[in-house]
Amino acid sequence: DAKTTQPNSMESNEEEPVHLPCNHSTISGTDYIHWYRQLPSQGPEYVIHGLTSNVNNRMASLAIAEDRKSSTLILHRATLRDAAVYYCILGTNFGNEKLTFGTGTRLTIIP
């Protein structure tokens, strides 16, 4: 399985943008890039996913490098509620496949 590499932790100030990087140099042509996040003591929640083009939704934006070997999750204006572990996961466009969670990036928001 293609793997992803993320920094273990990051800090950001409240109300500032946050850029969370993910490297996936062995990504295949059919792999989608999924982002989930897990708030403390909760189950993960879906954030965003994409294939080649940049994607935007109400939670975040996903910027995908042209060679698809890396991507960046962008939180435009971080709040304290965004403090979580963010997971970058490769998979298909179908939700019925098993997800392989790496260690993720623990994001701390500084008030």
Place this chain on the structure above:
Amino acid sequence: GAVVSQHPSWVICKSGTSVKIECRSLDFQATTMFWYRQFPKQSLMLMATSNEGSKATYEQGVEKDKFLINHASLTLSTLTVTSAHPEDSSFYICSAQGHSYNEQFFGPGTRLTVL
């Protein structure tokens, strides 16, 4: 988005007893449900995949006779930890996927403590 619930949210039991955890999709039909386990300070590890009406597929290293999974309907899957021991203490999380969605929806988790 779709909602997945788990019951109970936490449970404490004695060593040797069995514990059942329920996972329900509240507003959609879940064709596939997944069960994960998460130890403190670690990531989620997939235990098994279950499809409604068929036997669960277990990941390597997960004992199917110890972790019984039943997916009897499109809205309910259960995980039974049989003869629980302290090393089974963990955070158990389910997720569900339905036809209309591309992502998985996760339950809030069940914290199991075995004394």
